[in-house]
Amino acid sequence: xxxxxxxxxxxxxxxxxxxxxxxxxxxxxxxxxxxxxxxxxxxxxxxxxxxxxxxxxxxxxxxxxxxxxxxxxxxxxxxxxxxxxxxxxxxxxxxxxxxxxxxxxxxxxxxxxxxxxxxxxxxxxxxxxxxxxxxxxxxxxxxxxxxxxxxxxxxxxxxxxxxxxxxxxxxxxxxxxxxxxxxxxxxxxxxxxxxxxxxxxxxxxxxxxxxxxxxxxxxxxxxxxxxxxxxxxxxxxxxxxxxxxxxxxxxxxx
Amino acid sequence: xxxxxxxxxxxxxxxxxxxxxxxxxxxxxxxxxxxxxxxxxxxxxxxxxxxxxxxxxxxxxxxxxxxxxxxxxxxxxxxxxxxxxxxxxxxxxxxxxxxxxxxxxxxxxxxxxxxxxxxxxxxxxxxxxxxxxxxxxxxxxxxxxxxxxxxxxxxxxxxxxxxxxxxxxxxxxxxxxxxxxxxxxxxxxxxxxxxxxxxxxxxxxxxxxxxxxxxxxxxxxxxxxxxxxxxxxxxxxxxxxxxxxxxxxxxxxxxxxxxxxxxxxxxxxxxxxxxxxxxxxxxxxxxxxxxxxxxxxxxxxxxxxxxxx
Numbered sequence: 001x002x003x004x005x006x007x008x009x010x011x012x013x014x015x016x017x018x019x020x021x022x023x024x025x026x027x028x029x030x031x032x033x034x035x036x037x038x039x040x041x042x043x044x045x046x047x048x049x050x051x052x053x054x055x056x057x058x059x060x061x062x063x064x065x066x067x068x069x070x071x072x073x074x075x076x077x078x079x080x081x082x083x084x085x086x087x088x089x090x091x092x093x094x095x096x097x098x099x100x101x102x103x104x105x106x107x108x109x110x111x112x113x114x115x116x117x118x119x120x121x122x123x124x125x126x127x128x129x130x131x132x133x134x135x136x137x138x139x140x141x142x143x144x145x146x147x148x149x150x151x152x153x154x155x156x157x158x159x160x161x162x163x164x165x166x167x168x169x170x171x172x173x174x175x176x177x178x179x180x181x182x183x184x185x186x187x188x189x190x191x192x193x194x195x196x197x198x199x200x201x202x203x204x205x206x207x208x209x210x211x212x213x214x215x216x217x218x219x220x221x222x223x224x225x226x227x228x229x230x231x232x233x234x235x236x237x238x239x240x241x242x243x244x245x246x247x248x249x250x251x252x253x254x
Numbered sequence: 255x256x257x258x259x260x261x262x263x264x265x266x267x268x269x270x271x272x273x274x275x276x277x278x279x280x281x282x283x284x285x286x287x288x289x290x291x292x293x294x295x296x297x298x299x300x301x302x303x304x305x306x307x308x309x310x311x312x313x314x315x316x317x318x319x320x321x322x323x324x325x326x327x328x329x330x331x332x333x334x335x336x337x338x339x340x341x342x343x344x345x346x347x348x349x350x351x352x353x354x355x356x357x358x359x360x361x362x363x364x365x366x367x368x369x370x371x372x373x374x375x376x377x378x379x380x381x382x383x384x385x386x387x388x389x390x391x392x393x394x395x396x397x398x399x400x401x402x403x404x405x406x407x408x409x410x411x412x413x414x415x416x417x418x419x420x421x422x423x424x425x426x427x428x429x430x431x432x433x434x435x436x437x438x439x440x441x442x443x444x445x446x447x448x449x450x451x452x453x454x455x456x457x458x459x460x461x462x463x464x465x466x467x468x469x470x471x472x473x474x475x476x477x478x479x480x481x482x483x484x485x486x487x488x489x490x491x492x493x494x495x496x497x498x499x500x501x502x503x504x505x506x507x508x509x510x511x512x513x514x515x516x517x518x519x520x521x522x523x524x525x526x527x528x529x530x531x532x533x534x535x536x537x538x539x540x541x542x543x544x545x546x547x548x549x550x551x552x553x554x555x556x557x558x559x560x561x562x563x
Contacts, residue, residue: 129383166492169435172431
């Protein structure tokens, strides 16, 4: 089984985003960038499917292809996935930030070429917070989808996925090929070891451009401005529980 | 210009997230229809018909849509899209699951988790874990939008719309296997007026249950948790408040033993009053708390229980 894993280079999750003074966006100059945390979980699960780790049968996955759409530096993100155990990478170079619809269309074009049996990807990126690309890709391909996966089993031509939903867990079975988007608790991603980082340097990354796919990537949404959310006014420290309760009663919330 | 709102319900009761989404819809157009997807859900449709300002209710019943399978919902909603300029869905896990799928089928850009309707084509939504707000204008003729319920007031009752049955599609390639829902007598996290939330400092599931739950029960509050507490197994997944869990905005949010990581704050910083109880005076949570108590929860929570009488 061949698995395609889309990954995104985003602001590191420990960095607090700062809005630019001219309100055109978030300042990403000299900010630490990393692989989107949900995508790390998707890569880890793909590698486990190949290794037969945890509850997966060994060799469930035969090849793991990682794809990223973005600037040249997204190569580093692909390289990280290769060091974790993916086999080869594809970079679709784009100097502009593309919207989820355009990303989904480009990914569909990659899927049409690569013909994977399973697409494993993060449920959302921590920059745009859209939570949309996986669902859109599944729709464009007319494949079933299983989002917010907290547990994944591959058997009998199906992906059986326990989804993290409001109020609890739901298990669905999706016929392969399918798109599965992963949630935080699916696994704990590994750190790439130094030998694997060295080996990853020899693995292939093919660079393509958006133009290679003949896909309409025009923006549908115009960002009018990006602003800082209202700041909360500074609070007070109370000395003890009694003072706390008195303050809450005063504020009308008790 | 008409707007379709897809209702949020549990099969028997309409959730107030639907009323809140109707409020957002009314800011776009005066003609608001509500669609109820379910099975044996006529009571839900009747409840939706009573929401003030609703033009009509569409009831689509079938197994696939009742189980919230995205493929079935998409195939049910897309053929009706021609009659609407916008489709609005509460941004809960169901809505997030199917709304982008509908958008892709309609070849439009989905707009996720809006917190404000500026005009019929312009919306505000949080990005970067709520550290920035983006105002976007859509060029699409049709819009598919998920609505953050906590950002809108609930539409009132008093309507008397008609209920119309329509055909529901199924999902041929996806099968529902099972559901395991957390049973709770407490208010729902998303709708609660007060939330008591616990973090990693609690140290164990037993301690979490022994400290957080009695306080929540005393206050009639829902129980929340930080990701650290959930990951450590102290609380179930669906208690998680934050960027990747639930976004809440209660009247009162009490954070106990929670340091206040960016991802947690993304889920609760719009609460009206925030209380932090933490023994680390430098914990980031104190920067946004209205009332902070620097103390060990082991002594502070029993004292708080006593002070509440």
